[in-house]
Amino acid sequence: xxxxxxxxxxxxxxxxxxxxxxxxxxxxxxxxxxxxxxxxxxxxxxxxxxxxxxxxxxxxxxxxxxxxxxxxxxxxxxxxxxxxxxxxxxxxxxxxxxxxxxxxxxxxxxxxxxxxxxxxxxxxxxxxxxxxxxxxxxxxxxxxxxxxxxxxxxxxxxxxxxxxxxxxxxxxxxxxxxxxxxxxxxxxxxxxxxxxxxxxxxxxxxxxxxxxxxxxxxxxxxxxxxxxxxxxxxxxxxxxxxxxxxxxxxxxxxxxxxxxxxxxxxxxxxxxxxxxxxxxxxxxxxxxxxxxxxxxxxxxxxxxxxxxxxxxxxxxxxxxxxxxxxxxxxxxxxxxxxxxxxxxxxxxxxxxxxxxxxxxxxxxxxxxxxxxxxxxxxxxxxxxxxxxxxxxxxxxxxxxxxxxxxxxxxxxxxxxxxxxxxxxxxxxxxxxxxxxxxxxxxxxxxxxxxxxxxxxxxxxxxxxxxxxxxxxxxxxxxxxxxxx
Numbered sequence: 001x002x003x004x005x006x007x008x009x010x011x012x013x014x015x016x017x018x019x020x021x022x023x024x025x026x027x028x029x030x031x032x033x034x035x036x037x038x039x040x041x042x043x044x045x046x047x048x049x050x051x052x053x054x055x056x057x058x059x060x061x062x063x064x065x066x067x068x069x070x071x072x073x074x075x076x077x078x079x080x081x082x083x084x085x086x087x088x089x090x091x092x093x094x095x096x097x098x099x100x101x102x103x104x105x106x107x108x109x110x111x112x113x114x115x116x117x118x119x120x121x122x123x124x125x126x127x128x129x130x131x132x133x134x135x136x137x138x139x140x141x142x143x144x145x146x147x148x149x150x151x152x153x154x155x156x157x158x159x160x161x162x163x164x165x166x167x168x169x170x171x172x173x174x175x176x177x178x179x180x181x182x183x184x185x186x187x188x189x190x191x192x193x194x195x196x197x198x199x200x201x202x203x204x205x206x207x208x209x210x211x212x213x214x215x216x217x218x219x220x221x222x223x224x225x226x227x228x229x230x231x232x233x234x235x236x237x238x239x240x241x242x243x244x245x246x247x248x249x250x251x252x253x254x255x256x257x258x259x260x261x262x263x264x265x266x267x268x269x270x271x272x273x274x275x276x277x278x279x280x281x282x283x284x285x286x287x288x289x290x291x292x293x294x295x296x297x298x299x300x301x302x303x304x305x306x307x308x309x310x311x312x313x314x315x316x317x318x319x320x321x322x323x324x325x326x327x328x329x330x331x332x333x334x335x336x337x338x339x340x341x342x343x344x345x346x347x348x349x350x351x352x353x354x355x356x357x358x359x360x361x362x363x364x365x366x367x368x369x370x371x372x373x374x375x376x377x378x379x380x381x382x383x384x385x386x387x388x389x390x391x392x393x394x395x396x397x398x399x400x401x402x403x404x405x406x407x408x409x410x411x412x413x414x415x416x417x418x419x420x421x422x423x424x425x426x427x428x429x430x431x432x433x434x435x436x437x438x439x440x441x442x443x444x445x446x447x448x449x450x451x452x453x454x455x456x457x458x459x460x461x462x463x464x465x466x467x468x469x470x471x472x473x474x475x476x477x478x479x480x481x482x483x484x
Contacts, residue, residue, distance in 0.1 A: 075104025319457030
């Protein structure tokens with residue numbers, strides 16, 4: 001049995017009783033609470049004021065940037081003095097004018113201003129241009145008008161270096177880490193694919209360095225390498241429709257790497273036009289690595305260059321088309337052929353074609369091995385495809401060649417290994433002339449193909465018949481009509 005004593009009560013009282021707070025401490029706490037309330041109120045006012053200033057700056061600069069982009073899309077060179085800082089260096093001003101020319105006719109990007117750092121005169125603007133983060137610099141002119149000013153990439157983060165990316169050393173700063181990581185993932189595959197073309201990179205260092213209105217890719221000054229621009233600054237060139245900034249940079253980087261590597265290992269082939277075809281293979285390969293296919297805009301541009309005609313990459317421009325088509329028309333035709341081959345048989349077909357060039361004896365042998373077709377058939381199929389490149393690839397040359405023509409334009413003057421000449425009919429069809437059994441080319445009047453005054457582009461009267469649907473003409477008689 002337990003007993004309770006007064007001592008126990010005293011102990012409980014001692015343990016549970018609090019001393020009263022001194023008056024001076026109560027006053028101090030009240031003062032601190034009041035100061036805290038005032039501080040919170042002041043901080044709230046400052047935060048609200050900052051927010052209000054940010055919103056006003058963002059809205060004002062959004063209007064300015066949208067108008068700037070509208071002027072650029074119109075190619076408004078005359079309006080440039082009202083857009084840019086008059087104190088900007090001439091070199092930057094000339095590049096800005098070039099950007100206006102490059103954007104003429106292109107839709108203005110959708111702009112959203114996300115942040116403005118303002119010091120009372122200069123504003124560093126973070127914005128989204130068609131969804132891509134970009135930084136620009138604007139300056140108050142005469143205290144009231146915002147003008148575009150050169151952007152210097154300060155605060156771009158820490159420098160990073162990755163020692164071995166497919167044999168390259170890659171240098172970048174934190175702001176460009178996402179883009180750098182895509183290169184880390186993809187460059188080894190590019191180098192491996194180049195090896196299939198018999199190529200090795202001619203450089204060993206890549207650096208991602210932002211330069212507003214600079215080239216997408218440029219040679220490094222102090223090292224054997226290339227400098228890649230950042231996707232987060234404004235450029236002179238505009239990415240093709242449907243391409244992201246990173247894809248545009250990757251495509252340009254690949255083309256530059258390929259061109260430099262090809263300069264060290266030029267194509268060695270006896271076939272006429274082999275260098276042109278190899279250059280087209282390299283370019284199509286560059287696009288395939290960068291974006292997975294050739295952009296529709298490139299196909300349309302090459303098609304527009306040919307203006308509905310067909311120019312054989314093997315023979316180049318004929319005299320009848322020299323004044324009608326630009327000098328790069330044969331290059332455009334070669335790129336269309338390689339784009340067609342990529343879509344028909346994939347990237348391995350490009351590698352196989354490139355590998356076949358050094359030991360080939362005729363284009364027919366090359367295309368028979370790669371595509372199971374003659375060179376003339378390939379050219380005709382590509383000519384058909386370029387009329388409607390958005391449609392499915394034609395599987396066979398167009399039928400219905402009609403009556404055999406009685407005149408042709410010779411596109412070659414020396415028979416190939418199979419004794420055939422390349423010609424164009426009055427309707428523009430590219431055909432092969434093949435001598436009938438027991439006959440030879442040329443015929444009838446003992447003309448000699450390479451006589452004085454006879455060159456590609458000469459017209460000839462022929463007696464011939466179709467051997468197939470508009471691909472080969474069997475010639476029984478031919479009279480050359482060289483121009484005096």
